[in-house]
Amino acid sequence: MxxxxxxxxxxTVKSSQRTTRATEAAPHDATVGLPxxxxxxxxxxxxxxxxxxxxxxxxIRSRSDWICxxxxxxxxxxxxxxxxxxxxxxxxxxxxxxxxxxNIERNPSVSIHLESGDDVVxxxxxxxxxDPKALTKRFDAASRKKYRMPMMIPPGGVMFRVKPRVVLAWxxxxxxxxxxxxxxxx
Numbered sequence: 001m002x003x004x005x006x007x008x009x010x011x012t013v014k015s016s017q018r019t020t021r022a023t024e025a026a027p028h029d030a031t032v033g034l035p036x037x038x039x040x041x042x043x044x045x046x047x048x049x050x051x052x053x054x055x056x057x058x059x060i061r062s063r064s065d066w067i068c069x070x071x072x073x074x075x076x077x078x079x080x081x082x083x084x085x086x087x088x089x090x091x092x093x094x095x096x097x098x099x100x101x102x103n104i105e106r107n108p109s110v111s112i113h114l115e116s117g118d119d120v121v122x123x124x125x126x127x128x129x130x131d132p133k134a135l136t137k138r139f140d141a142a143s144r145k146k147y148r149m150p151m152m153i154p155p156g157g158v159m160f161r162v163k164p165r166v167v168l169a170w171x172x173x174x175x176x177x178x179x180x181x182x183x184x185x186x
Contacts, residue, residue, distance in 0.1 A: 026052050026182055027088065035168050035181040050093040050180040058114055058121045059085035063146065065092065068111040069103035070159060077103055082147060084139050091135060093159040101158055110162060118172040128161040135159055 026032040027186035032049050051090050064080045071077050079100050090112060104110065108126040132153040143151035153159065165186055170179035 025085060027184070030167075030182040030184045032180060032182050035045060035170075035179050037176070037179070046176065048173075050169050050178050052182065055121050055167050055180075055182070057084065058119065058169075059090065059123070062114045062121075065090065065112050066115070067092065067100055067102050068113075070098070070107050070109070071103055072106055078114055082164065083144055084146075086139070087140075089161045089163045091139065091161050092099070093132065093157055095154070095156050096158045097110060097156065112162060120168070120170050120172075123164045124166040124169040125162040125164045127162050130159050130161045132157060132159040 030052075032052070046055075062085075063082070067081050068076055068078045077099050079098075081092040081094060083090050083116045100135050108128065109124075110127050111122060111124050113120070114136075136151050136153055140151040143149060152172050161184075163169045164182070164184050166184070167182045168180070170176065
């Protein structure tokens with residue numbers, strides 16, 4: 001982090017309606033601040049950040065998310081998935097024999113980003129397998145609303161949950177002045 005480290009207690013968040021303290025705009029288990037980026041992007045002292053609800057609203061309404069995993073030989077692999085943001089985690093399913101599922105089995109560290117490059121949300125965390133039967137009932141109504149189909153887990157299907165370790169967000173129109181990083185305690 002640059003030498004101009006900012007006091008978290010004094011940082012504020014600028015939303016479209018009001019300005020709030022950054023510590024009030026982050027989930028209880030996260031700190032908010034600047035993304036790790038070159039000093040030339042940071043410029044003057046920053047005291048405004050996006051509110052957490054900015055990222056969370058986009059995670060909730062995102063239709064497709066791009067999940068990035070690592071192949072056994074170290075090469076990256078990206079693929080779109082459908083998923084649900086619920087209770088502070090992203091849930092998605094796939095077949096157990098897909099490249100992404102095999103990559104996760106070997107290395108559960110993932111990076112997930114939404115479709116837009118103009119309104120960016122990037123989530124980093126570890127994917128963990130969860131019981132798909134319990135989640136089928138839990139996400140059925142959401143699936144019908146979001147994807148216009150019931151929640152289904154086909155034979156061989158597997159579901160994962162990713163609790164964020166880091167979330168990054170910014171809008172192209174205001175970059176870098178609104179670029180924000182939330183770091184979660186794990």
